[in-house]
Amino acid sequence: IAFDWSGSVESSTSSNSLFDSGLGLFATLNSEGQIITSGTDFESGVNRSDILNSIIPNNLDNIISVKIGRHHAVALTSYGEVFVWTGSNSYGQSNIPVGLSDVISIAAGRYFSLALKSDGTVVAWGRNSEGQTNVPAGLTDVVAIDAGFRHSLALKSDGTVVAWGDNSEGQTNVPAGLTDVIEIDGGTWHSIALTSNSEIFVWGETSVHGENNI
Numbered sequence: 206i207a208f209d210w211s212g213s214v215e216s217s218t219s220s221n222s223l224f225d226s227g228l229g230l231f232a233t234l235n236s237e238g239q240i241i242t243s244g245t246d247f248e249s250g251v252n253r254s255d256i257l258n259s260i261i262p263n264n265l266d267n268i269i270s271v272k273i274g275r276h277h278a279v280a281l282t283s284y285g286e287v288f289v290w291t292g293s294n295s296y297g298q299s300n301i302p303v304g305l306s307d308v309i310s311i312a313a314g315r316y317f318s319l320a321l322k323s324d325g326t327v328v329a330w331g332r333n334s335e336g337q338t339n340v341p342a343g344l345t346d347v348v349a350i351d352a353g354f355r356h357s358l359a360l361k362s363d364g365t366v367v368a369w370g371d372n373s374e375g376q377t378n379v380p381a382g383l384t385d386v387i388e389i390d391g392g393t394w395h396s397i398a399l400t401s402n403s404e405i406f407v408w409g410e411t412s413v414h415g416e417n418n419i
Contacts, residue, residue, distance in 0.1 A: 265280060265282070265288060266282070267282045267283040267284060268280050268281070268282055268283075269281055269282065269283050270310070270311055272311050272312055272313035272318075273313055274298060274313035274314055274315060274316060274317070274318065274331075274352075275298075275314075275315045275316050276291050276293045276298070276316070277289055277290065277291035277293075277294075277298040277299055277313065277316070277318070277331075278290055278291070278313070279311050279312075279313045279318050280311075281308055281309075281310070281311045281320075285306055285307045285308045285309065285323065286306065286308070287301055287305055287308050287311060287318075287320055288301075289301055289318065295316075296316040296317070296331050296332035297330060297331055297332070298316050298317060298318060298330070298331035298332065300330055300331075301330065302328055302330055305320060305328055306322075307322050307323040307324065308320045308321065308322055308323075308328075309321055309322065309323050310349065310350055311350075312350045312351050312352040312357075312391075313352055314331075314337060314352035314353060314354060314355060314356075314357070314391070315332070315354050315355055316331050316332035317329060317330065317331030317332050317333070317337050317338050317352065317357075318330055318331055318352070319350045319351075319352050319357055320350075321347055321348075321349070321350045321359075324345075325345050325346045325347045325348070325362070326340075326344065326345055326347065327340045327344055327347055327350055327357075327359055328340070329357065332355075334355065334371075335355045335356065335370045335371035335372075335373075336369060336370050336371075337352075337355050337356055337357050337369065337370030337371060338357075338370075339369060339370075340357075340369070341367060341369055344359060344367060346361050346362045346363065347359045347360065347361055347362075347367075348360055348361065348362050349388070349389055350389075351389050351390050351391040352391050353370070353371075353376060353391030353392055353393065353394070353395075353396065354371070354391075354392075354393045354394060355370055355371035356368060356369065356370030356371045356372070356376050356377050356391060356396070357369050357370050357391070358389045358390075358391050358396055359389075360386055360387075360388070360389045360398075363384075364384045364385045364386050364387070364400075364401070365379075365383065365384055365386065366379045366383060366386050366389055366396075366398055367379070368396060371394075373394070374394040374395065374409045374410035375408060375409045375410070376391075376392075376394050376395050376396050376408065376409030376410065377396070377409075378408055378409070379396075379408070380406055380408055383398060383400075383406055384400075385400045385401045385402065386398045386399065386400055386401075387399055387400065387401050392409070393410075394409050394410035395407055395408065395409030395410050395411050396408055396409055
């Protein structure tokens with residue numbers, strides 16, 4: 206179980222059922238491989254789920270992961286293909302980079318998306334207001350990714366964490382000496398890391414909504 210950037214809970218309950226959420230919107234991958242969205246946008250009060258459900262691509266199959274951002278949803282197939290659909294493409298969040306393939310993991314932020322490729326590199330697209338899609342030059346050996354509200358996280362094979370994007374609350378200031386990380390999570394204005402000895406590190410804004418109450 207992990208906390209996503211909207212402050213709600215993200216959980217994978219089985220190999221064929223997956224949930225993700227963002228600002229009151231929820232996406233579910235059921236046992237038949239169907240994607241269903243529900244909920245109401247916290248910011249606008251509009252039922253965005255009707256819009257997202259109405260435009261889910263017809264050719265989706267073999268889906269293994271689904272993530273939801275502000276007005277967009279991202280799906281990953283077992284073939285390493287990425288699909289995006291959105292009620293608004295005002296920030297290019299549905300403009301998947303040409304030639305993107307061999308993807309093994311995806312993440313969705315407020316108006317942007319991340320993809321981790323099998324070669325350990327990261328690709329990002331969508332809104333770049335705070336540098337959240339500016340993947341650091343030379344970033345390789347990545348084994349996991351996550352997206353916060355306007356910042357991005359990558360976990361490397363050596364157990365270290367790289368962060369970029371919005372740092373208004375210190376959410377990309379990875380604690381000095383942080384190593385042996387096995388899991389990462391991006392919150393609204395904070396970041397979380399779990400180490401192999403079960404220690405949890407939180408940095409960024411950790412006082413407004415009790416994010417440091419672990």
